Amino acid sequence: MEKQPLIEQQQDVVEPTLQDLSVRVEEARINAQTAQRDLFAAQRLYQSAWARTPRGRVFKVFFFGLLAVIALLPITSIFCIALMDDDAVEEYLPRRVPLEAHIMSKCPDARDCLHDLVLPAMVNVSGLVDFKLSYIGSTTDHDDGVVCMHGQTECLGNIVELCAAHIYPDPKQYLGFTMCLSNQYSDIPSENLLQDCALEHGMDFGKLNQCVSDDDGERGVSMLRKSIQRSADNGVTKSCTVRVDDKVYCIRDGGKWTDCENGSEPKDLVDEILERRWQHTAGRE
Numbered sequence: 001m002e003k004q005p006l007i008e009q010q011q012d013v014v015e016p017t018l019q020d021l022s023v024r025v026e027e028a029r030i031n032a033q034t035a036q037r038d039l040f041a042a043q044r045l046y047q048s049a050w051a052r053t054p055r056g057r058v059f060k061v062f063f064f065g066l067l068a069v070i071a072l073l074p075i076t077s078i079f080c081i082a083l084m085d086d087d088a089v090e091e092y093l094p095r096r097v098p099l100e101a102h103i104m105s106k107c108p109d110a111r112d113c114l115h116d117l118v119l120p121a122m123v124n125v126s127g128l129v130d131f132k133l134s135y136i137g138s139t140t141d142h143d144d145g146v147v148c149m150h151g152q153t154e155c156l157g158n159i160v161e162l163c164a165a166h167i168y169p170d171p172k173q174y175l176g177f178t179m180c181l182s183n184q185y186s187d188i189p190s191e192n193l194l195q196d197c198a199l200e201h202g203m204d205f206g207k208l209n210q211c212v213s214d215d216d217g218e219r220g221v222s223m224l225r226k227s228i229q230r231s232a233d234n235g236v237t238k239s240c241t242v243r244v245d246d247k248v249y250c251i252r253d254g255g256k257w258t259d260c261e262n263g264s265e266p267k268d269l270v271d272e273i274l275e276r277r278w279q280h281t282a283g284r285e
Contacts, residue, residue, distance in 0.1 A: 103134075115183075173203070177197050
């Protein structure tokens, strides 16, 4: 008897070609797409049928009612705020931090103070502060009623800058105009300088000139007198004095920074304002 091999020889298996595999993949893809379309169609039919049931109708009413409430919320909030009086709105919204620079228009320390500290800080916090420029001088009972350290040309420069802030109350605009004049403070109040700076910062020179000359100049002098008195009432005598939240933050005098307990860099001023802002929002002093 002839012995049989323990392991039968396997018949040769024909390997599918790349073309065969490609055909199979394409057939599987078509079948999957058909199945997916059938699934979506079945889901739509089911959802349509379920929506006609009592439970489905209740859900539709609830869902569309919720959408209507969400859509009306912003309008309702605006309407409620509009009905509130100004004091209530002021109490509801976080208070802006008072930031004030007391300067003289023809003072080199004012130029350095604005250029090195105030303007760079304002780039980051202009929307968080109530900014104001005030002027330093003295009031008298004779002449125009005001005296400025660098003479009457400085008084006129102060008045021009006050008029700019009055007509164009956006600090980014009038502060830029003031900085433009301060860069050439020795030329203040040259008409060419005033016109160039007004043009550079989008101001109408005619309006500025009208403000200065109204009532034979009394309007501008009155504005300067009030500004000088404000500085005096707050005990400010040095240009430039920066106050944050009605307290002295830093002084630039004689080409040096003094009384800058928390730093004289723009970042330091920004941090101080953010800290004060947080305290206002949290209701702490």
